[in-house]
Amino acid sequence: MKKILYAPDLQAQVAAVLVGAGSSPEEAARVAANLVLANLSGHDSHGVGMLPRYVDAVLEGGLQPNTSLRVVLDTGTLLTLDGQRGYGQIVGEEAMALGISRAQAHGSCIMTLSHAHHLGRIGHFAEMAVAQGLVALHFVNVLSRPVVAPFGGADGRFGTNPCCIGVPLRGREPFVLDFATSRVAQGKMRVAHNEGRRVEPGTLIDEHGHPTTDPGVVVVPQSNGLFGALMAFGEYKGYGLAVACELLGGALTGSGTWHQPTDPAVRAVFNGMLTILIDPARLGTQATFDQEALAFTDWLQAGPVAPGFDAVQLAGDPERSYRKQREQEGIAVDAQTWQEIVSAGHKVGVTLSN
Known part of the structure; x- marks a missing residue:
């Protein structure tokens, strides 16, 4: 089941976790706004689902909050x-x-x-x-x-x-x-894995170099500790x-x-x-x-529009369409991703609603 959140609420919750991880309120608000904008634009791979990794990166010392x-x-x-x-x-x-x-x-x-x-x-x-x-x-x-x-x-x-x-x-x-x-962004494989979906053939190879449709091969270590790989487009x-x-x-x-x-x-x-x-x-x-x-x-x-399409679009059109839709209908976050965000908050002393 997916959790539906509207952009202002989602942004506020993400910002709270970032503050817990050491960011100033101003920095947290800017980073959270950027992440939520990615979700609004239809790119969940670059949106709030990145927050758990950011928190871990801060805790391990690789990401430095409040740095210009x-x-x-x-x-x-x-x-x-x-x-x-x-x-x-x-x-x-x-x-x-x-x-x-x-x-x-x-x-x-x-x-x-x-x-x-x-x-x-x-x-x-x-x-x-x-x-x-x-x-x-x-x-x-x-x-x-x-x-x-x-x-x-x-x-x-x-x-x-x-x-x-x-x-x-x-x-x-x-x-x-x-x-x-x-062929697809790594973050899209994380989203697909969290949602329990398979992906298109020709997108991935497993840890042995064989074709697969399981996005988990590039998200979690496989039985031999190795990962699979994405293919270039x-x-x-x-x-x-x-x-x-x-x-x-x-x-x-x-x-x-x-x-x-x-x-x-x-x-x-x-x-x-x-x-x-x-x-x-x-x-x-x-x-x-x-x-x-x-x-x-x-x-x-x-020109004529091909069967199965509503219009000939230009790059940028899909993102603008998503923004209009998701600003009105809210942003859907899958249960696994939301639980990871909640867990990230716990790591830095911030409690979010499940």
Whole structure:
């Protein structure tokens, strides 16, 4: 049975646990709002279900509450930033605020962010940029447990390594493409496992390298103590993009790449992110950009709709639709995930209702 909570109540309960884990009320409110926004957007994988892992990461010392961004280098159009293991929702927003201001001043900004704890839904940062009329590109790596197999490989060697592109559309809702380079996000496997669901064939391999539809193989250790792995989307193409995210988000940023055996006891999740911000107005192409972008998206959506679909959508449309629905109907949290959240609260002296 699922528990239905409305966003304000859910946010308040998550914030209470974060305060119990050591965050200031302001930080707790911002992190909780970000997590709930992910749920509202239809991405339960990046929502409040992450809270138990955050609490464990704080308790083990990997996540540092009340930590701000450190500026390592600032040349105006180049920013090198260190998240210092702070909440990704906090240092990520701080980084984007700096990057946006530099892009507005100079026309563009290339920004690296290293050592941020889990950044959450990367689309949130693209939404910050497009709201200011900027194009945004993000390449992210994940230092946690290697849960994705390389094309032709039989075990996990890297993370879900998301890629995100945000493009403003004058007078319209923006194009926000945000996706893991694995066929599905790891968090979606946690949700499926907690709900007792199987997943689509072709998504996973088990700890022996054989295809499986059991999401538990990447959520809990199997009989031999090993994990299975997610597959990259698009075979060698998605695999290639995942490697690019590791090299750009991990190596180029100085955040580090994955090249060590897994330690399932470690709960912290670290992200490195390369961000490129472009101001079309300063580039001198604003008028053509606006005209052509709208002409193309109109062309896409003016075509016939395939059987089984209601409309031709653009990236960002599903999230906006989910927000409207879930703001009205509430957010469903499965019983297992809610129990994990309650247990996380108990670890830091906070009692939530079951």
